Amino acid sequence: MTSGTSPILPPHITVFERGWLSANNILFAGPGPATLVDSGYHTHAAQTVALVESALDGRPLERLLNTHLHSDHCGGNALLQQRWPQLQTLIPPGQFAQVRDWDPVALSYVPTGQQCAPFRADGTLEPGQELELGGRIWQVHAAPGHDPHAVLLFEPEERVLISGDALWEHGFGVVFPEIEGEGAFDEVAATLDAIERLAPLVVIPGHGSVFGDVPEALARARKRLAGFVAAPLKHARYAAKVLLKYKLLEWQHVALADALAWLHATPYFSALHARYFAELPADEWARTLVEELVAGGAARREGDLLVNT
Incomplete structure (x- = not known):
């Protein structure tokens, strides 16, 4: 076998x-x-x-x-x-x-x-x-x-x-x-x-x-x-980045403003923010997720665009 x-x-x-x-x-x-x-x-x-x-x-x-x-x-x-x-x-x-x-x-x-x-x-x-x-x-x-x-x-x-x-x-x-x-x-x-x-x-x-x-x-x-x-927070952060990366795989490239708007409009991100990351304003938390994707090599910034890598 x-x-x-x-x-x-x-x-x-x-x-x-x-x-x-x-x-x-x-x-x-x-x-x-x-x-x-x-x-x-x-x-x-x-x-x-x-x-x-x-x-x-x-x-x-x-x-x-x-x-x-x-x-x-x-x-x-x-x-x-x-x-x-x-x-x-x-x-x-x-x-x-x-x-x-x-x-x-x-x-x-x-x-x-x-x-x-x-x-x-x-x-x-x-x-x-x-x-x-x-x-x-x-x-x-x-x-x-x-x-x-x-x-x-x-x-x-x-x-x-x-x-x-x-x-x-x-x-x-x-x-x-x-x-x-x-x-x-x-x-x-x-x-x-x-x-x-x-x-x-x-x-x-x-x-x-x-x-x-x-x-x-x-x-x-x-x-x-x-x-x-x-460390449940570790899973929450992982889940948030996976969901964003998954959507970026579909988009391939997207205006950063549109990606942030999608984050704010998507219920699972609101739930994660409220449950685990409420100490950060929602806008700051959304930008942090994007920055972490870029820092980890899962995305890159090209001007106003967020691009899948």
Whole structure:
């Protein structure tokens, strides 16, 4: 299954590794229904459709699964459903009603200042459920923490894990419930423990390359989590910069005044400011975030423009 730390995936799994604006897409094109896991951000939706069309070579896409409903994981759902109208879409439990009624506030798109075209959900991925992907039986496991509704997909025979944003090779996703004032660091720890018990040989993460040294990745994730638990302000600052950087990935370049206006208008930044940084005036805090992105090499200033790097 692995050679050293270089993972070898089964031939029926194709991973489209995307940039950080879009989550990775995992295509199962072997036996059984052709299935895609996660669909990327809406600005890359046409590219997602083209990648899938090319890989399937005339075969229809029959199922779409989402590990969770953050905009970078489901932003291509709508266009995929338009391209293949019979596509069955399964989402994690907990937000089915919000998708059915299309509530972009409850689904986090308005609070994060991101976008996602409305899509249809046909059913849910329930923890404890099993489903066939590429001729193998995969298990659905709960993965709360980064997102309270997230799930993992695990194939126990070859021990392949689709981890979403619960585990990357060098960390995990922002713990969004913490931004909302709901403690979730314990849930991150529990999800990491659950992954350790599954003992995957190969992990297909939501972002970054497929990796095989899972114990090392878990050790790094736990160290990072311990730092956040010890200093919640560190996580809050990290979350704020990640959200701004993510939007800058979409913009690529933007007038600094427009970036600051977006910060002031985006509810998650107001929540972070009120909860963790209220000693600074909102304008000063917003400018500090921009300065920290530039100082860290994640952006640069070109006159009145803020530019992605």
